[in-house]
Amino acid sequence: xxxxxxxxxxxxxxxxxxxxxxxxxxxxxxxxxxxxxxxxxxxxxxxxxxxxxxxxxxxxxxxxxxxxxxxxxxxxxxxxxxxxxxxxxxxxxxxxxxxxxxxxxxxxxxxxxxxxxxxxxxxxxxxxxxxxxxxxxxxxxxxxxxxxxxxxxxxxxxxxxxxxxxxxxxxxxxxxxxxxxxxxxxxxxxxxxxxxxxxxxxxxxxxxxxxxxxxxxxxxxxxxxxxxx
Amino acid sequence: xxxxxxxxxxxxxxxxxxxxxxxxxxxxxxxxxxxxxxxxxxxxxxxxxxxxxxxxxxxxxxxxxxxxxxxxxxxxxxxxxxxxxxxxxxxxxxxxxxxxxxxxxxxxxxxxxxxxxxxxxxxxxxxxxxxxxxxxxxxxxxxxxxxxxxxxxxxxxxxxxxxxxxxxxxxxxxxxxxxxxxxxxxxxxxxxxxxxxxxxxxxxxxxxxxxxxxxxxxxxxxxxxxxxxxxxxxxxxxxxxxxxxxxxxxxxxxxxxxxxxxxxxxxxxxxxxxxxxxxxxxxxxxxxxxxxxxxxxxxxxxxxxxxxxxxxxxxxxxxxxxxxxxxxxxxxxxxxxxxxxxxxxxxxxxxx
Numbered sequence: 297x298x299x300x301x302x303x304x305x306x307x308x309x310x311x312x313x314x315x316x317x318x319x320x321x322x323x324x325x326x327x328x329x330x331x332x333x334x335x336x337x338x339x340x341x342x343x344x345x346x347x348x349x350x351x352x353x354x355x356x357x358x359x360x361x362x363x364x365x366x367x368x369x370x371x372x373x374x375x376x377x378x379x380x381x382x383x384x385x386x387x388x389x390x391x392x393x394x395x396x397x398x399x400x401x402x403x404x405x406x407x408x409x410x411x412x413x414x415x416x417x418x419x420x421x422x423x424x425x426x427x428x429x430x431x432x433x434x435x436x437x438x439x440x441x442x443x444x445x446x447x448x449x450x451x452x453x454x455x456x457x458x459x460x461x462x463x464x465x466x467x468x469x470x471x472x473x474x475x476x477x478x479x480x481x482x483x484x485x486x487x488x489x490x491x492x493x494x495x496x497x498x499x500x501x502x503x504x505x506x507x508x509x510x511x512x513x514x515x516x517x518x519x520x521x522x523x524x525x
Numbered sequence: 526x527x528x529x530x531x532x533x534x535x536x537x538x539x540x541x542x543x544x545x546x547x548x549x550x551x552x553x554x555x556x557x558x559x560x561x562x563x564x565x566x567x568x569x570x571x572x573x574x575x576x577x578x579x580x581x582x583x584x585x586x587x588x589x590x591x592x593x594x595x596x597x598x599x600x601x602x603x604x605x606x607x608x609x610x611x612x613x614x615x616x617x618x619x620x621x622x623x624x625x626x627x628x629x630x631x632x633x634x635x636x637x638x639x640x641x642x643x644x645x646x647x648x649x650x651x652x653x654x655x656x657x658x659x660x661x662x663x664x665x666x667x668x669x670x671x672x673x674x675x676x677x678x679x680x681x682x683x684x685x686x687x688x689x690x691x692x693x694x695x696x697x698x699x700x701x702x703x704x705x706x707x708x709x710x711x712x713x714x715x716x717x718x719x720x721x722x723x724x725x726x727x728x729x730x731x732x733x734x735x736x737x738x739x740x741x742x743x744x745x746x747x748x749x750x751x752x753x754x755x756x757x758x759x760x761x762x763x764x765x766x767x768x769x770x771x772x773x774x775x776x777x778x779x780x781x782x783x784x785x786x787x788x789x790x791x792x793x794x795x796x797x798x799x800x801x802x803x804x805x806x807x808x809x810x811x812x813x814x815x816x817x818x819x820x821x822x823x824x825x826x827x828x829x830x831x832x833x834x835x836x837x838x839x840x841x842x843x844x845x846x847x848x849x850x851x852x853x854x855x856x857x858x859x860x861x862x863x864x865x866x867x868x869x870x871x872x873x874x875x876x877x
Contacts, residue, residue: 348739376741388739390732393535400533401729402740404722430534448740 300361301326301456302347307358309342309351309498316342318498319358326455329478331506334495335518341385343495344460348382349375362456381454385461387441391434395425395444398433402451419450423477439466446477494518535728536582536719537797544712547799551705560701561769562813567704568765570805571711573789575758577801578715580790582724583751584731588644589651591782593622593756597763598773599658599679606682607669610691611768618764619757626756627749634745634752648783655778678774685768695768704765708802711758715798718754727751781824785812788827792834794841803843 302324309317316339324330334340345351346360349370353360360367363378376382390398396416403415420426423443428436433444442462449457462478463471492509494501496518502509509515554563576590597618604614629650633643662675671679685700687693695703718724726747729737734744767773776782786805793804808827815823838845 350735371738371743372735373738373741373743376739382739384739388733388736390729390736392732393728397533397535397725397728401725401737404725405741409722448736452741 299326299364300324301363303359303361304343304346305359305361307343307346307353307360309339309346309353309357315498317346320495320498320500322493322500324456328491331492332495333492334501337497338495339498340495341460342498344385344458348372348380348458350384376452379452379455381449381452381457383445383449383457383459383462385464387438387445389433389441389444389448392432394430394432395428395436395447396420396430398444399447399451402448406452415451419447422450423447439470442466442470442474443477446474450477533720533725536724537716543799544709548705548709551708552702555698555701560698562810564701564704564769565766565813566806566809567701567708568762568769569786569789569809570802571704571708571765572759572762573786573793573801573805574708574711574715574798575755575762576786577790577793577795577798578718578758579751579755581796581798581801582719582731583727583748584640584734585748585752586640586644586787587752587755587783588648588787589783590647590755590759590786591778591780592647592651592654593626593759594763594766594782594786595651595654595658595773595775595777596622596625596756597760598767598777599673599763600760601764601767602679602682602773603668603671603673606671606679609683610689611683611685612688615685615688615764618767619760622760622763623753623757627753630749630752631745634748637745648780651778651783652780655775655780658775658778676775678772680772682767682771684771685765700768704769707761707765711761712798712802718751719798723747723750785827788831791841792830792838794843794845797841797843797847800841800843804841807842 300323302322304320304322307317307320307322308315318339320343322343332340332343342351346353346357347362349360349367349372353368355368362375362380365378367375372382390401393401399416399419400412403412403419407415420429423446425440425443425447428440433441436444442465446459446462449459457478459478462474466474491504492506493503494509494512494515501518502512502515504512551567572590572594575593576587580586600621601611601614601618604617605611608614629647633646638646658673658678659676661673662677664672666673666675671682673679683691683694685695685703687695719727726737726742729740729742730744730747737744737747763777766777785808789804789808790801791804792808793802794800808830811830812823812827815821815826834841840848
């Protein structure tokens with residue numbers, strides 16, 4: 297069994313009277329690919345922001361461990377330095393800089409002055425961004441900016457990749473390409489039976505293989521309502 | 526593989542041809558104009574460059590940048606008066622503002638306060654210094670043997686001399702060339718910073734600080750670093766100003782000084798290094814010209830100019846001129862392309 301790379305213990309986040317994340321105990325192993333799904337307002341993004349410490353957590357909220365480190369009170373850059381690549385829900389890119397410049401800034405920290413340019417060239421080829429190399433990212437379409445942000449993650453060769461709604465607002469063809477890219481991030485990814493975690497009202501509803509989860513009555517009720525019965 | 530300096534064009538490039546022209550103009554300026562005025566304009570240009578570097582490339586606006594200009598001037602005055610010569614005073618006048626800015630910057634940036642509060646804190650800091658220095662008239666307020674002098678400031682301290690030799694003061698045209706050397710030196714240092722990884726990360730912070738953190742960079746450390754470098758340059762400008770004016774007063778920390786430098790940077794062009802220098806030169810000259818007349822208030826004219834620049838040239842003078850130049854180049858390239866296409870068509874037609 298591979299080591300646990302992400303773990304939350306009794307994680308709870310409250311916004312006023314709303315319990316956005318409700319006592320979540322979650323774990324993810326190395327080389328595991330996991331989908332976190334749930335209806336609108338289920339608490340997915342809040343949970344994601346807790347993992348990436350974009351939402352500050354303290355010991356009263358529970359604990360988040362990344363690669364064995366308790367990251368309570370950490371800054372996002374410290375999480376990334378552990379080897380975590382983060383893609384946010386809305387493309388977070390440097391709009392005023394070109395595609396090449398965005399990727400170079402990502403590659404520079406890991407690959408140094410000598411290796412950064414070569415790494416950027418590799419990722420640009422992999423993502424098929426050659427024709428956009430010198431274009432300012434702010435001028436690109438939403439889907440292309442999503443791809444550039446995936447490129448920012450790839451340039452760092454992370455050991456853990458956290459993607460928040462990577463396919464939001466992109467076309468079907470772009471989504472297919474994105475899936476291939478995500479699968480290609482780690483050639484040793486094993487799907488562990490296509491594991492899925494379903495969040496509902498801030499708490500884990502069901503965890504398991506994709507097919508089993510999708511045919512689960514509770515899940516169908518959450519997504520479709522009583523008609524599922 | 527593609528070279529990284531060729532691809533990272535957003536940081537700008539050192540235009541050696543234009544620098545040579547600028548240096549030539551600066552060197553022959555004393556022959557055409559009053560040296561003292563040209564020196565003052567060059568000092569203001571250095572002060573504007575210090576803010577332009579930090580604001581234009583890292584997106585950090587200090588509403589109270591005069592604090593570091595004033596600190597440099599006062600540090601120079603106090604140290605040179607105590608030591609009887611300028612070498613140590615000159616060095617301290619650069620180091621102390623940089624140190625204070627590092628302290629202030631680390632508190633603000635690691636405190637994760639928003640840009641608006643950062644602007645307010647920097648403004649309040651400079652106003653506190655102005656107020657404090659204005660209230661130091663009593664005998665209790667002296668450092669070494671130097672009284673701070675309250676509202677009247679500190680007069681009659683030694684001017685800059687040849688390093689290690691107080692018997693050779695630098696003044697007049699020699700002092701002008703020293704100021705020009707400092708301006709060019711700081712410009713080249715700024716260019717070097719922008720072409721380094723540090724400078725490029727600053728550009729990233731300006732564009733999207735949250736993303737830079739998500740790439741694993743400690744944005745607060747980088748911001749503190751450039752704030753400190755900028756303050757060191759402002760301190761150097763303050764030190765030169767003190768030696769030029771031969772008196773330092775609390776007005777150096779004042780709101781007027783802070784606002785003026787912001788206007789120079791906006792008018793000259795934010796996001797360029799030459800823009801703030803040109804803005805300080807032009808608007809500084811105008812200020813000096815207006816200072817000799819009594820018909821209209823100086824600040825009214827400068828304020829009107831700011832409004833007009835923001836409305837007509839929102840990017841500032843230099844970026845607008847550069848944009849026009851780029852457009853005309855593109856037009857001429859298009860025209861040349863159309864001509865050659867017509868020529869090819871007509872030759873193909875005649876062959877038929």
